[in-house]
Amino acid sequence: MHCLASIERIRVRAWPVVWLAVCSLLLVITESSTSAPDNIEAGFDIRNARTRLVDGVYLLDADISFVFSKEALEAIENGVPVTIILEMQVLRQRGLIWDNLWWDKEIAQLEGKLRIETRPLSKTYLVRNLNSGEMQVFASFSELLVGLGKIRNFPLLDEYLLGDEGHYYLRLRALLDIESLPSPLRPWAYLSALWRLESDWYQWTIER
């Protein structure tokens, strides 16, 4: 009987503790995703994007504004390589309704990866195109942002991949690749909004 009473007591006392723990966890998650008001403007934004048909190949020109959060900047400055993903989708419009992704057919999906590294010896920044292996050196981070945001003549797809008829449109977005961060950083990067840097989808029709 004594034992039973003890268990009852424990059960009764345990509930507030459990609730407290759950509430604290929720608070921590909410806090981490909404804190740092000074970094509220951090994020990527696609200002402009268009395609040109040159010699049977569609080339992409885009202007993207990259504003890194304090955490991301700190990581880059401390030699942590950060990868930016340019995600592109070519879709064929099937219905009359615009932007109906469930219905529209995906023709092609491309992913461009750009890795930002620091060169401590020369105090420069290196942007490495992981798809082509091409490298660009920037003397300062502001120059890097300008250079990174100006995408010109990015070969997208061959003309023949698109059919003779139909409406095609393109979607583009830029995001920070959390999976390419060093593993110790990843859990916090997933939990923190400061690391979740990504633009909205920018969408436009492919002119033919």
Add this chain to the structure above:
Amino acid sequence: MDNRALKRFSTGLGPILAFVLLLLVSLVLMSNATQGSARFGQLYSVLLVINALGLIALGGLIVSNLFTLLRQVRRGQPGARLTVRMVAVFVILSVTPVLVVYYFSLQFLHRGIDSWFDVRIERALDDALELSRSALGVRMRELLSHTEVVADDLVDIPDDQIAIGLDDNRRLSGASEFTLIGANGHIIASSSRDPTTIVPHRPSDAILVQLRQSGSYIGLDSVGDAGLNVRVVVRLPASLSTTEPRILQALYPVAERTSALAETVQSTYAKYRELAYLRKPLKTSFTLTLSLVLLLSLFAAVWAAFYSARRMVAPLQDLAQGTRAVADGDYETQLPESGEDEVGFLVESFNDMTRRLARARDETRRSQQQVEDQRRYLETVLSQLSTGVLTLDENGRLFTSNKAAGQILRVELNDESGKTLEEISHQYPHLHPLEHALQAHVVKTSPTSTPGDDWREEIILLGPSGRQILTCSSTPLSASGGFFAGRVIVFDDVTDLIQAQRNAAWSEVARRLAHEIKNPLTPIQLSAERLRHKYLGKMKAEDSDALDRLTRTIVQQVEAMKAMVNAFSEYARAPRMRLLNVDVNELVTDVVELYRAGNSEIDIETTLADDLPPLEADTDRLRQILHNLIKNALEASPSDGAARVRIETLFVKGPSRDLIEIRTRDFGRGLPEDMTEDIFDPHVTTKTKGGGLGLAIVKKIVEEHGGVVWAEYKTQGASVIMQFPVVSGDSLSAPATRKQAI
């Protein structure tokens, strides 16, 4: 998969061990990923999620176990409290060392990571980088000066010869590539050490911006596959030959050794900076991994505690349930075997015990069955006996009785079970003589002495159907050990036997009387008549009167004696009966009418049953019975006023056979109670006249018809009741058989 199989799967040792092992492997992989292993680095997030989910599942399993256990405790299920105690002990024993190890591991981990970082190493790396920069800086400044000199030289060279000039200067300076670029970015001329280079390396926009700002650019760049190069970009001074601003880019290869060293210093520095930056997340990651391992260990230990406690308590629970089942009378309970240990021995002993109990119970049942069979057999035998048997327990209370006992005593003895004979005789006063006889013997053999020997006695009861003579005997019953356990009383109703004996004796008397007395009567009568005839005329007048009177008396008395002897002869005679189907009502009406017609002062009431079946009887003899009874009744009636007789016929449905009852009742003085049986004997009469054979003949005829007759005393008058059995139509055709049956 049904619920039980699912439960067995989810709580079985194998699946859970496999699950824990998988989680452990997953944690090892995660630990590798934390330490920077490229192979598992990609899977880190997935592994983290898998481990977290696995631990949540394991935690859920434990919580479910805990709730089940608490429910069992609340229900008071056997073994639940023991399980709680064992789980608590196991958990404390396993969790405490794990927590201690966790604490110290965490300490060591944090210190270990901190020990990677040292201010001196950091300083040394900074210095190494600075030294590299300085070493390369001197060389870079020289190369800038040299390039500026080359640029000055190129100013005066015409455009058609500039390629040669450029090539000469490149060779002289030891550069790998010289490129002259125009204002709009077009390449004017280029010279490369590598003859395969078709397109020279262009300066980036950022370099051009810096060139515009500061007039020159110098930097260490990794150019294509050529490794580390010093890139120098300078503006050409203005000249007369051309107005467009031109720039010269020179790429100087860094010595291979220097390049390798610089690259090493740079990469090491960068790696160290990255590591220093990741120090906190790394600690957190390791702590997270360690915590997951701790939680896995804890959960596994707690689950193992539940599992082993359940395993250990299960046989005890089985034992408790088995004991309860045995207590409830289920001796077939067999517990599953549980190993070779002490508990196993206990379980085996329990199973052995239940087997023995079951065997003993079966034997007891068999014995009970045998006793029951024997008892039933005895009961059947006793119930078929015409002898009454009563058994009394040691307190004199009625224990058992057979059917004949109830019939003889005219008492429903089944309702009287458990009562003493005294109590029964209070309710049935005619049993007093039996009770008195028993009391007399019990007193003679008081409880302090031996319970009494056998005794035998003839008892006369005056029951509702008349006097009964019982021969009664009693024997004490002894229980095992020789103790007094009661008494058995056996009795027979010998009334009919004695009566039959008496009747036979009377018949013999009558026959002898008829034979011995009748013969000399005729000679006496004849002699008396002859004496009268011969001497009456010859005597004197006074003598002849005397003779006449005397001889007349002799003749009259002889006539009377003859009549008496004839009556006796009639009683003793057993004439052959002529059986016919007689309507009793009709016969009664005929007889009564004879009396009514003869005398108006006679009042005979008749109440006749409507549904009376025909009676198989000898009409003449039945008529004689009615005559005798009516005559008796009339004679018993008071002399003043009208003689009153009531005759009733009834149909009585008996338990074994149907009966026709004829009752005659007079309204005279009645009968003394002790004469109700004797009145049917010859020469027993309450009347002043008659030979006393009327009722004896009635009885004889009734018995010849298989019936019974008895007299009942009333406050005013007496009744004679006769009952005749009604024979069913089937047996009418076989009178011999019927007679035998009667």
